[in-house]
Amino acid sequence: VNIQLPPLGEAIETALKNRTELSVYDIQISEQKRRLAMRDDKLRPSMDVVAGFNSTSPDAGLISRSLYDLGSFISGIEYRLPIDRRAALEDRETTERELDVMRRMRVYQMERIAQEVRNAYRSYDASKSSVDILGRNLQTAKKNLESAQIMVDEGLDDNRNLLEAQRSLTETETGLLSAKVDLYLAGINLKYAMGEDITTIGTK
Secondary structure, eight states: OBOOOOOHHHHHHHHHHHOHHHHHHHHHHHHHHHHHHHHHHHHSOEEEEEEEEOTTOTTTTOSSSOHHHHTOEEEEEEEEOOTTHHHHHHHHHHHHHHHHHHHHHHHHHHHHHHHHHHHHHHHHHHHHHHHHHHHHHHHHHHHHHHHHHHHHHTTSSOHHHHHHHHHHHHHHHHHHHHHHHHHHHHHHHHHHHTTOOGGGOBOO
């Protein structure tokens, strides 16, 4: 199994960067912030400059005289307050609470992803240790079989120890193959937890 195992902290950082669940929360939080800003705008008083013309003035058509002097031009400031401030305030508070829930859910999701990576990391590390141990056991089993074969060939022992050495070698080979499969699956699980492409795992 061929997989580069990064440090645990780096693996968690990679997962938090790659996992699409967090991107979904980011989009939702951004949209909720926009809605909250809209609620704030509704609570703010507004002030506008207004202007108008008095078309009843007999001299309104003369452009040589000041419109102010003729009283044809009317200007002022319009100040508006929310009509139902209480309802707008409750709406704003509801939106803010929803935003807080989204933020908490994102933090929870981050913690869940981090725990998934930790579990997958430990599983992969344990599987790799098993493969290493069984690999060494295989070499020992092969040497034991060779020794038993020599003893039988030289008439120093019967076939019982030879058969036992052969059985031990077969069991070790089977165990190593199973451990390699477990390691491969653990590698896929770790890559998935990190939000990476699982097709990049190779075998050897």
